Amino acid sequence: MKKSTGRNRLKEFENVITEFQEQLFRFAFFRTGSLADSQDIVQDVFIKLYHLNGHLSSVNNIRYYLFRSISNACTDYHRKNKKYKFEMLEKADIPDNMHEEEASHQMLLVEEYKRIEGLLKDLPDEQAETIRLRVWDEMSFADIAEIMEVPVTTVKSRFKYGIDKLKSKIDKKGEINYGM
Amino acid sequence: MECNECKHEMYNLFDLEADQTLVAGLKEHLLQCPSCANDYRDMENVLSMLKPRLQPSASFLLKQNIINHLSKEEHKMTEKISKTIKLNSATKKILSIAAVLVLIMLIIPFIGKNDGFMNSTAKAANSFLKSSIDATRLVKSMVMKLKVRTIARDNFSLVGTKYGMVDHTIWKLFEKPEKWRIDKGERIVVFDGKNQYLWIPEFKEGIKAGRNAGFIEWFKILIDPESILLKEQASTKDKDSKFTMDEKDGELYMTIISKARGNFINDYCKNKSIEESDNRREYTFDSNTKLLKGLKIYILDMEKETLILETEKIDYNISIDPAFFTITLPKGVEWKELSNNIKSETFNNITSKRAAELIFDAMAKNNWDSIKDVWPLFNRITMPIIKKNYGGLEVIKIGESFKSGLYKGEFVPYEVKLPDGTIKKHNIALRNDNKNRVWIVDGGL
Numbered sequence: 086m087k088k089s090t091g092r093n094r095l096k097e098f099e100n101v102i103t104e105f106q107e108q109l110f111r112f113a114f115f116r117t118g119s120l121a122d123s124q125d126i127v128q129d130v131f132i133k134l135y136h137l138n139g140h141l142s143s144v145n146n147i148r149y150y151l152f153r154s155i156s157n158a159c160t161d162y163h164r165k166n167k168k169y170k171f172e173m174l175e176k177a178d179i180p181d182n183m184h185e186e187e188a189s190h191q192m193l194l195v196e197e198y199k200r201i202e203g204l205l206k207d208l209p210d211e212q213a214e215t216i217r218l219r220v221w222d223e224m225s226f227a228d229i230a231e232i233m234e235v236p237v238t239t240v241k242s243r244f245k246y247g248i249d250k251l252k253s254k255i256d257k258k259g260e261i262n263y264g265m
Numbered sequence: 266m267e268c269n270e271c272k273h274e275m276y277n278l279f280d281l282e283a284d285q286t287l288v289a290g291l292k293e294h295l296l297q298c299p300s301c302a303n304d305y306r307d308m309e310n311v312l313s314m315l316k317p318r319l320q321p322s323a324s325f326l327l328k329q330n331i332i333n334h335l336s337k338e339e340h341k342m343t344e345k346i347s348k349t350i351k352l353n354s355a356t357k358k359i360l361s362i363a364a365v366l367v368l369i370m371l372i373i374p375f376i377g378k379n380d381g382f383m384n385s386t387a388k389a390a391n392s393f394l395k396s397s398i399d400a401t402r403l404v405k406s407m408v409m410k411l412k413v414r415t416i417a418r419d420n421f422s423l424v425g426t427k428y429g430m431v432d433h434t435i436w437k438l439f440e441k442p443e444k445w446r447i448d449k450g451e452r453i454v455v456f457d458g459k460n461q462y463l464w465i466p467e468f469k470e471g472i473k474a475g476r477n478a479g480f481i482e483w484f485k486i487l488i489d490p491e492s493i494l495l496k497e498q499a500s501t502k503d504k505d506s507k508f509t510m511d512e513k514d515g516e517l518y519m520t521i522i523s524k525a526r527g528n529f530i531n532d533y534c535k536n537k538s539i540e541e542s543d544n545r546r547e548y549t550f551d552s553n554t555k556l557l558k559g560l561k562i563y564i565l566d567m568e569k570e571t572l573i574l575e576t577e578k579i580d581y582n583i584s585i586d587p588a589f590f591t592i593t594l595p596k597g598v599e600w601k602e603l604s605n606n607i608k609s610e611t612f613n614n615i616t617s618k619r620a621a622e623l624i625f626d627a628m629a630k631n632n633w634d635s636i637k638d639v640w641p642l643f644n645r646i647t648m649p650i651i652k653k654n655y656g657g658l659e660v661i662k663i664g665e666s667f668k669s670g671l672y673k674g675e676f677v678p679y680e681v682k683l684p685d686g687t688i689k690k691h692n693i694a695l696r697n698d699n700k701n702r703v704w705i706v707d708g709g710l
Contacts (some may be wrong), residue, residue, distance in 0.1 A: 095530065102328045110323035124327055131331045197319050204315060220315045225281035246278045251311045260497060 098135055101147065106131075108222065109155050115221050117136035118198040120191060126162065130154045149231045152222075156214075156232065204251065212247035215240055267364050271301045275308060276685060322702065329528040329668065336530070380440035390508050390519055393550070394494050400555035401491045404581050411436040411560075411576040418451035419671060421481035424444050424542075426571040427563055436589050437488050444590040445488045447481055454480045462600065464592045468647055471592070473600040480536040486598065490557050497548070519548040522565070525648055525670075533692065534670025541670040545570065556581060572674075609638035609703040617666040617695045621677035625663060625692070628655045639695075651710060657684045673698045674707055 106127060113123035118247075130151060205213040211233070218229045226244065230237040271294045278291055295302045328642040412430040415423050432571040442458030453464045458697045461478040464471050474480065486492050497519075507522040525535060534541050542564040562574040567632040594600065612620050620639070627636040633652060640648060664678030674696025681689050693709040 095332060095339065098335070099328065099530070102331055106323045107325055110327065111320055114321045115317065120321060120324075124324060124330075127323065127327060128331050128334070132334060135335055141489055172584070194319050194321050197317050201315055202316060214313060219279065220312055221317060223281070227282055241276065241280075244279075247275060248308055248311055251315075252307050259703075 098131075101134070102131055105148065105151055109151055109255070112152065113155050113219065114194070115198060115201070116156075116204070117162055118195055120194070122162060126155060126158045127261055130158060147215060149228075152232045153234075207254070208250055212243045212250070215243040216247045218219050219244060266290045268294075268298060268301055271295070272300065272304060275301070275305055278305070279308070285629065294320050296546075314460070326564055332528055334532060351390060352665065390497075390510055390521075393510070393517060393555075396499055397550055397555040397557065398491055398494045400552040401494060401557070404490070404556070405437070406582055406585050407437045407439070407490065408578075408580045408583060408585065409437075409576060410578045411435070411487075411574060413449070413574045414571070415449070418465060421447070421449065421452070421454070421480070421484040422483060424564070424573050426486055426566065426573070430575075435488055436585050438585060438590070446589050447484060447488060453592060455590055455592050464594070469595065469598050470647070471594050471598055471600045472603050478603065482539065493557070493560075497546075507618040515552045517550045519550070521546045521548075528668050528670065531669045531676075533667070533676060534672055542573075544573075567659050579679070603641065607638065607641055607699045607703045608701055611635070612639055612704045613697070613702045615704070617675040617697075617704060618663065618677050620695055621666070621693050622663050623678060624706065625658070625660045625679060625681060629658050629660055631656045638703060641705055642707060655681075655710065656684060658682060661688070672696075676709065 109127045109130070110123055113126045117123050117126070133154065134151065136148070142237060205216065208216070214233070215229055218224045218232065219226070224232070226237050226240045229240045231239065271291055274287060274291060277287055295305055315579040411433050413433055414428045415421075415426060415431050416428055417431045431449055433447065433449045435445065435447045437443070442457050444456060446453070446455045451465065451467055453466075455462045455464075456476065460470065460476060461474050461480050463474075463478075463480045472480075476642055481488070509518075509520045513519045523543070525541050525543050543566070545563045546564060547559075547561040547563075548557060550556065553557050556579075558579060559575065560576045561572060563570040564573050611623065615623075624636050624639060628631065631652075633656075640651075643651060659682040661680040661682060662678075664680075666675045666677045672694070674694055676692040676694055678692050679690070683689055691709055695704045696707045697704045699705070
């Protein structure tokens with residue numbers, strides 16, 4: 086992103102938001118399980134990125150920067166909300182004026198988040214996150230390595246061990262306990 | 266390739282940028298080895314279990330909120346810079362005048378601008394609104410007559426300083442199940458406790474939708490005085506709102522001035538609804554009953570103010586004929602159900618500009634079948650008019666899409682030559698805030 090000023094800068098930045106907002110929002114949602122909090126997280130990260138104007142040349146790749154920032158923000162979110170997490174998911178704040186189909190879609194999304202998190206809950210964090218990035222965010226191992234700031238070989242082994250553990254969990258129990 | 270190597274490297278088949286030679290070797294081995302193929306299938310099964318079956322979408326407000334936040338920051342920065350420049354060049358005389366002005370501002374009573382802490386006016390307003398909300402909760406029925414500067418057959422949220430005043434009436438039963446009716450002459454919406462029904466007599470259009478349908482848009486707040494008051498109570502904490510309060514002759518007057526809400530990088534929607542306008546709302550309450558007696562809303566545009574909405578009468582707890590909460594359609598007309606589940610293979614996963622290009626291209630070729638999915642808001646009366654006026658047009662230009670105000674969709678500028686030879690330049694309104702994110706035509710033709 087080249088440095089520009091005022092209205093032009095905002096206009097350019099709008100294009101950056103358009104390009105990344107959906108991916109980042111999905112990324113945040115499947116790490117927090119909350120649509121409202123994901124929205125806040127994505128908003129804060131974009132605002133921080135905007136403030137980096139002039140320093141953006143030092144950010145080699147906006148995409149990696151954004152995903153890394155959202156990932157860190159989600160980690161902070163879990164640190165802060167750890168003890169309230171279960172209650173928050175159960176309450177799944179649905180505004181009164183929301184369209185019925187939209188409200189039920191939102192409930193289903195939260196259920197889906199809980200289902201998949203239940204599958205990943207016994208894996209070490211770094212293996213679970215590698216799998217999330219590959220499967221949910223459809224990133225290549227090279228992209229994941231950039232975001233997690235580890236070598237590609239490490240990403241590959243985390244993915245492999247994570248999947249192996251999930252496979253043996255299925256083999257052992259015949260079916261997966263979704264943790265629900 | 267040996268089985269051990271295949272099992273060890275198999276996960277590379279799930280990498281988007283894997284070495285293609287390795288992938289080819291793995292695939293070749295899988296074709297020949299049932300045991301490894303079985304392991305591969307297990308791995309695929311695990312991954313498919315992990316794949317979300319549903320995907321969330323960011324709210325249309327996300328980008329708008331960010332841009333609004335940043336616009337405000339930019340604006341503050343510009344103000345700060347210009348103030349600094351002025352101060353640097355200011356004389357002592359100017360500074361002394363400024364000091365007097367500050368003193369005057371400090372002693373003006375009862376005018377509040379919130380600055381993070383609620384001032385005394387905002388606190389008083391907040392406290393009065395609380396008691397009014399409590400009083401409103403005991404109301405069983407209400408009939409409100411009002412005038413709004415709008416077009417009788419158009420959307421309920423449409424207002425404009427150049428339109429004439431149109432009579433509106435609202436009937437509301439508060440007891441469960443709540444029922445209401447709002448009538449602006451050429452557009453009527455009824456809620457019978459289960460569904461909303463929109464009736465536009467001119468087009469013989471009857472549309473039925475769920476309880477939360479957006480037929481009455483901003484007006485939904487007027488059918489529920491409690492929500493008006495709750496909204497204003499929230500405004501008391503909004504630093505962009507200003508309050509005045511006054512009490513005389515058994516009535517309490519409250520004035521709230523608010524800034525337009527929405528994204529106005531493109532100001533196409535500025536002043537097209539009350540919320541998208543800088544506005545002043547004047548409330549009159551009965552001091553004893555605490556109930557709302559009157560409301561006036563003014564749009565403030567370039568220092569000029571125009572009365573946009575004015576209540577004439579609000580009656581509480583009067584008997585309302587239950588027949589008001591049903592609409593009987595003329596013979597041959599049936600309710601068309603509005604679904605959020607709009608399906609189209611062509612009009613999702615594309616930009617609004619691309620959708621507009623496809624729509625105008627199809628209209629130019631009279632290929633209406635290819636765009637049949639984009640008209641759920643049009644009916645057997647309005648569609649033939651569209652076909653007659655636009656079929657065979659010539660596209661001159663399709664511009665870049667933009668968002669404006671609080672509109673959930675996007676606008677795409679277009680310039681076309683209509684079959685009758687007239688050149689039309691306008692913005693087509695497209696929205697995709699439905700379940701399957703399908704772009705549909707919402708207006709602008």
